[in-house]
Amino acid sequence: RKEVEQDPGPFNVPEGATVAFNCTYSNSASQSFFWYRQDCRKEPKLLMSVYSSGNEDGRFTAQLNRASQYISLLIRDSKLSDSATYLCVVNIGSSYKLIFGSGTRLLVRP
């Protein structure tokens, strides 16, 4: 089993849609969880950290389910500019080993 797994997509949605991505991780000792966004031919950029209580930043909501070992990202009211690859990142155990999921590609169409 991979350490961090995501549905590769692509998710093709119209503007204004709500879309959700999931990411599962295998190491129950993992403590840090993040969502990154990567545009074509650019470096990954931090979208948001994911906390146990769940957190929201504008149209983006992230949640963590420790019991089932997955994190999720919800995007409401999708914009064309949200088109990108969304990568979950998890630290393995209590280390600096930060591992990326395979990424989920989102295409928002007019």
Place this chain on the structure above:
Amino acid sequence: DTEVTQTPKHLVMGMTNKKSLKCEQHMGHRAMYWYKQKAKKPPELMFVYSYEKLSINESVPSRFSPECPNSSLLNLHLHALQPEDSALYLCASSLGQGPTNEKLFFGSGTQLSVL
């Protein structure tokens, strides 16, 4: 704009060449990372330095040799690479107070082609 600077942006090298990739950050971060990314794949961790000491080596072949001369600089020395090593090499840094909640900040990468 990224606060992690990588040079060069592009590099073409032969299999017998020796070259170096450079990374610099002035955010006071004490953890620095090298990732390798192939097209349509996620970044793969290669090395992590914490307080200028190598803390993680993900079984990377010895033709890749990292170096952290000081807290702001990270180098990746390349020697006798193979064509399959062609990829985008990303440098990242984080606060280094962790390992909990260590947010990665990436440079824009070096696109390496090995002929």
